[in-house]
Amino acid sequence: MTVRTAGISGYCNLGLRFVGLGGAAFALLAASAPVLAQDGNDETRLRKIEAEVRALQRRVFPGGDGRYFEPEITGQPQTNTMVTQPSTTAVTDILARLDAMETQIQRLTGQTEQNTFALRTLSERLDALEAGPVLGGRPVGSAGGTSAPGTATGSSTPAPTPTPAPAAAAPDPERLAAVSAIAKPQTEDPADDEYSYGFRLWEAGFYPEAQQQLTMFVEQNPEHWRATYARNLLGRAYLDDSKAREAAPWFLRNYQADKTAARAGDSLLFLAEAMIALDDTSRACIALAEFAETYPALAAGRLLDQYERNRGRVTCN
Known part of the structure; x- marks a missing residue:
């Protein structure tokens, strides 16, 4: 048991x-x-x-392209435990961006300085224009109280007063009578009558009156068959009045308007003469050479004496 x-x-x-x-x-x-x-x-x-x-x-x-820095969480388990050197991609990109920003700042700074200078210059010009008339190269205070640059408003020294222009001399009664004695033609072509009247004034030696008359004709009748004659004669009216600088543009304009016109060759030769009067030998020689090349018949015929005379007044290479 x-x-x-x-x-x-x-x-x-x-x-x-x-x-x-x-x-x-x-x-x-x-x-x-x-x-x-x-x-x-x-x-x-x-x-x-x-x-x-x-x-x-x-x-x-x-974008996820790692341009700034790699995300700390990638969603994938880290299997490699080896210690690696940190990437310099982000640092390099930051340095490049800083360089680009510095370059842009320098460019903007330069542009700002240029704009500031332009605005200051424009402001000075506007101030000078608003200051009123200029006397002796310096703006004079206007009647409205605007003072000249460098002069304090309310200063005890008064602003210089512009010298009044001399009164226009009264026309000479004898000259008026002589001009009035020149009759204007009355034909079926009123425009041609205006040119003929300017020619008569020039022929009589009334150069200022001829300049006025011929200028009016050229402005009112630029396509008239007499236009080439009028422009050439207008230049001669200035040249004979010892105004070569005013004469030259009319000669050049007439030559360039139509080189085959009746007075184009004459204007080119007179242009050389105006340049000689202005002591511009280089342009005078150019005009003479072009005249001889473009108008050989005139240089050997009707305008031979004038051409030879002008060539003798200058020394051309």
């Missing part, structure tokens, strides 16, 4: 040990279930946070 009782007791103890081990295993399984669930939740949350960070990086740094 004793042995049997011991065997039964042993079996009972052995069964209790299995029951104890099974309970412990069950307890371990029960305890690990929340841990596994918690790990899954953490992984999901971590991936969600990583996705949100990547989305934020794409909004802040669009």
Whole structure:
């Protein structure tokens, strides 16, 4: 009985040990279930946070090309634990951008200085124009109280008064009578009559009156067949009145208007004569050479004497 009782007791103890081990295993399984669930939740949350960070990086740094710096979270597990040297791409890009900004600032600074100088110059010119008339190269204060540059307003020193222009001399009665004695032609061509009247005034030596008459004809009748005669004669009226500078443009204009016109060659030769009167030998020689080349018949015929005379007054290469 004793042995049997011991065997039964042993079996009972052995069964209790299995029951104890099974309970412990069950307890371990029960305890690990929340841990596994918690790990899954953490992984999901971590991936969600990583996705949100990547989305934020794409909004802040669009393109994702790493031009500024590499994102700290890439969404991929780091498998290489080797320590590497930090990339210098971001630093190089920053330095390049700083250089570009400095260059642009220098360019803008230079442009600003130029604009400031131009505005200051324009302002000075406007001030000079608003100051009134100029006397002796310096603006004179106007009647409205604008003072000249460098002169304080209200100063005890009065501004210089411009010298009044001399009154125009009264026309000479004898000259008026002589001009009035020159009759204007009355034909079927009123424009030609105006030219003929200017020619008569020039022929009589009334050069200012001839200049006025011929200028009026040229302005009113630029296409008249007498226009080439009038422009040439107008230049001669100035040249004979010792006004070579005023004569030269009319000779040049008549030559350039139509080189085949009746008085184009005459104007080119007279242009050389006007340049000689102005001591402009270079342009005189150019006009004489072009005259000889363009109008050889005139140079050897009707205008031969005048051409030779002008050539003798200058030394051309």
